[in-house]
Amino acid sequence: MIVSIDPRSFLPLHTNWFHILLSLVGSEQHGYGIMQEVLERTGGTVRLWPATLYGSLKRLIGGGLIEESEERPAPELDDARRRYYKLTRLGRRVLDLECERLEEMVRLAHKKRKQEAFG
C-alpha cells in the first residue's frame, strides 16, 4: 500500500535538514561530504557535528526525504566503506516548497521595509 505523504507536513523545515537536502541536490554525497559542503557553503557559520548529522540523516531516511544510493562514484573517488545518500522525489518536493516558503518570507520582509522607507 502506497501512502502519499503531504510534503507540506514537513514545513517549516529544520535548518539542518534544509542544509542536508540542499547538499544532495544534483549529486549524491556521503556524510563527511555533506558536512564539508554545508560548512563551505555557509562560510563556516553552519557546522553539522557528526552525531547531529547522522541523527538527522536517520530521520530524513525515516521520513522518506532521502535514501541510500545504490550508485557509487568512479572507483578512484569512491571510498567503499562510506554510504552515499541521494534525494528522493518527496525530498526534492519538500525542498522546493521550503525554498518557495523562504522566498515568500523574504518578499514579505522586503515589502514591509519598502513601506517603512516611503511611509
Added chain:
Amino acid sequence: MKRPWNVCLSLYRRLANAYPHEFRMVYGEDLDRLGEDAVPEAWRRYGFVGLLRLLADVAVRLPVEYFGEIRQDVVYALRVLARSPGFAAVGVLSLAIGIGMCSVVLCGSNAMLGPLPGAHDPAALVTPRRHVSYPYFEHYRDQQRIAGAATAFLVSVPFAVAPSGDRNARTERFYGHLVSPEYFSTVGVTPAAGRFFSSETEKPGMAPVVVVSDRFWRTYLNSDPEAVGRPLRLNRQLATIVGIAPQGFLGMWPWNPADLFVPVTCGSSVAPELGDDALHRRDLEMFSMVLRLPHGMTIPAAEAALDAVTRALDRQLPDPDRDRDRPSRQLGLIPAGTIMFVTPEARAFVTSFNFMLWAMVLSLLCANLANLLLARGSHRRREIAVRLSLGASRARLVRQLLTESILLSLAGGLAGIVLAYWIAHAMSSLPMPSQTPLRMDLRPDFRVLAFTLAVSFATGVVFGLAPALSAVRTNIGAVLKEGAQAAPRGYRRFSLRNLFVVSQVAASLMLLLATGFMVTGYQHTTRLDPGFDTANLSLFSIDPLRDGYSAERSEALFSKLPDELSRVSGVRAVALAGGVPFSNLAASQANTVVAASTGEGDSRQVWRGVFRERIGANYFATLGVRLVGGHEFDRRDQQSELPPGTAAPAVINQTAARALFRAENPIGRRIQEEGATYTVVGVTHDVRSGFFAPRPVATVFLPLTAGWFVRSRAPRATVLVRGTAGAAALTAVRDTMASLHPDLTVFNVQTMRENLDRMNSFIQWSSAVYAVLGLFALLLACVGLGGVTAYAVVQRRKEIGIRMALGAGSGQVRRLVLREGAALIAAGSLLGFACAFAIARGASSLTAQLASVFETRAGDPLLVIGAPMLLATLALLACYLPARRATRIDPVAALREQ
C-alpha cells in the same frame, strides 16, 4: 599538542559506541570515521572549544536516540497489544483487580492504623489499657518527668443540642468528648478559630463553654463567621462556643468522632456523666487517659514509673474490694496516636493478616502474569526469530518485550487505582452497625497510590524479564524452519513455567480457603437470626435525661409512656429497653460479673463475662420471645423504689442459668450484680445477643427503671413498638410523641428489620469482599492453567500429530494433554492446602476472634473438600479446552509443517 586531541578521540569513540545497537548497525562506522576526520579538523579550526562542542554533540544526541527507540517500542507495543485484545484484556483486568484489592487492603490498614489527623507528633501519645479515675489522672498528670502532658476524657458522650433562643426547642443529638482542660495541648492541636481550653481559663464553677468541630461548624452552624462567642444549648444548658477545631480533627479517636468538646469543669448540669462527684471519686474509673511521653522516655520506663505512682496512691486509700476484683492494677501503656484505638495485638493481627492477604493476591497475580507472558513469548518466537535474523539485538528485543509487559502492568495499575477508589468509596459509605456514628475514610492516599504504581511497574519488569529472556534465547534457524512450534531451548517437564502453575494453583487454593473460612465463618458466627418475628416491629430512642427531664418526670414518663403508645391505633404492644436488642458490638462488652449463692454460707458461683441488659415490662411479649420458665417483668418491676426488704427481679437466659445454677431450677434464686441482689423470676431462650459472639453469651436482664436510668446516666432508652400488620404504626406513634411530649427528642427511628439489615450489611459487605477475592483467585488460576495447557499443546503439536498418524484416538490425545494439567493441579492443591492450614493456624494464634472463626470452619466439609474440588474442576475445564483443540490437529498438516 597531541594530547587533548587523543583524549577527545578516545572519549568520542566511547560515546559513539554507546549508541543504540540499531543505530550503530547502520551509522556506527560512518559515525566513527567522521569523528576521526572531525576531531583534528575541529582542533585546528576552533581549538579546545571545538573539541568540547564535538563531544557535547555526540553526548547530547545519545539519549535522544535512545528516547526515539523507546518511543518506537511503546508505539509498537501498543500496536501489538491492540492486535491481541484478549491477552491485553485478561492481563489488564487481572492486574487491575489484584492491584485494586491490594491497595484497598493497604488503605484499610491505613484507615485504622494511620496517624491521628491534626495531631502534633502522634507517635509520642500513649494510653493505658484500662480507664482511670479523675483523681488518679491528676496525679499522673503532675508527674512531668513521666508525662510531658496528659489529658483525661470521656468518649462518645451524647449531647442534646439546640439553638440558644428557645429553651424548649427541639434538640438534635451529637456526640462529643468530655475533656480535661489539657486535652488539646496534649494532643497538639491548634484552633481554626477562637481558643481551646487551658487550666487557667477552665475552672470549676465557671460558665460552661464548648469547642466545636469544623464539621459541626459547617453543618449545624452554617459556617457562621461569628460563631465564636455564640451561645448554644447543650442538654438544655447554655454553653458558649469558644473555639472551632481545625478541619479533619474529630477528637482523639476519630473512629468514634466527636463534634463537641466540653471541659469537665462544666459540671453535671451540662454533662450528667459527671454526676455522683465523678471528678473526685477514686473508685469511679471511667476516664480514658492519653499521655504525651517526653522525648527519650520509653513505654516500659513510663509504665514502671506510673505503676509506682499507682501503688503510692493505692496505699493512701486501701480498698479491699478493688484489690480483690482487679487482679492487675498496672496501667499497661499502648500507643494511642492512631485513627483507631488499637491494642498492639490487634495491630499485629490487622497488619499481619492484611499483609498475608496482600502477599497472596500479589504472588498469585505475579505468577499469573508471568505465565501469560511466558505463553505469549512462546507464541511470538517466530516473530522474534525474524527480527533477530534481520539484525535486531537481543537486548533490543528484551527491551521491546519488557516495554509490553510494563505497559500492560501500568495500565493494570491505573485501572487498579480506579477500582480501588471505587471499592473504597462504596465501602466508606456503608452503614455501620453501631449507635455511635462510625465513619470510615478509606480513600487511597498518595503513598498507597505511589506504592501501587511502583508495584505494578516492578511486576512488569520482573515478570516480563524472565519470559523475555526465554523468548530471545531462541534457536533462530530452527524456529524459522519449523515455525512457532519448535521447542524452545530448555523446554522440559519441570520447567519454570510449571513451577509457576503449581505455585499459582497453590496460591489460588490458599486464597480460596482463607477467604472461604472468613466468609462462611463470618456468616456462621454473625448471622443475626434473632429467633423472633421482626415484621411490624419498630424502635426509636429517647433521652429524657439530656432533654432536661428531672428524675421525677423521667419516672412518670417511663411508667406512662408504654400505656400512652399502646393506645395508638395499629399498635399491639410497647416495651422499653436500655439498649437496642442485639446491638452489643463485641464480646468485650460482656464484662458484667454475676454471682449466685449456691446455698448457705459463703459458697457462691461467680461468672464473669455476662451481658447485662436493662429491659422494661412486657419486653419479651413485644419481641415475641417465649420464656422457658417463670414470668417476665411487669409494670410494678419498673418502679424505682421497691418495698424495703424485697430484692429486684431478674430474668436470665438459659446459658446464664446453666452457668450459675447448673441443673437446678433458677426460679426464685438470688443473684448478685454490682453489690445489688436480684431474684430470678424468669428464664428465656438463648436469643442471640451480641454481634461478634459466636456462641450464646450468658445474659442477665434487669429491670429498666427511671432511677437506674438517671443514676447510670444511660445514653438512651429504646422504645420497641409492635404494630399490627399493614398499619403505619410508627408514623402514628411519632405523631403521638410529638403531641404528648413535644420537648422530648425522638432519634434513631427505624424498623427492627432495618436495624438488623444495617448490622448485617457490614457482614455481607465484608463477606462479599472476601468472596470476590476468592472468585478472583479461582479466575486467575483458570486463566493461568488454560494458558499454560494451550501452550503445551502448541509445543507438542508434532508429537500429537505423529501419535494420531499412528492411530491414537482423540480420547487418548485428550488424556495425554489433561494428564500433565492434572498433575500440576494435584501438586498445587496439596501445597495450597498445607499453606492454607498453616495460615489459619498462624492467624488463630493471633486473635481469639479469628480462632473462633477458623475453629468452627476448619472442619467444614463443604469448604475443605469443596474448595479444592471446585478449583480442580474449573482448572481441568480450563485444560480441557486446549486438550480438545489438540484432538482436532490434522496429523497430515502437523507433519507437513516440519
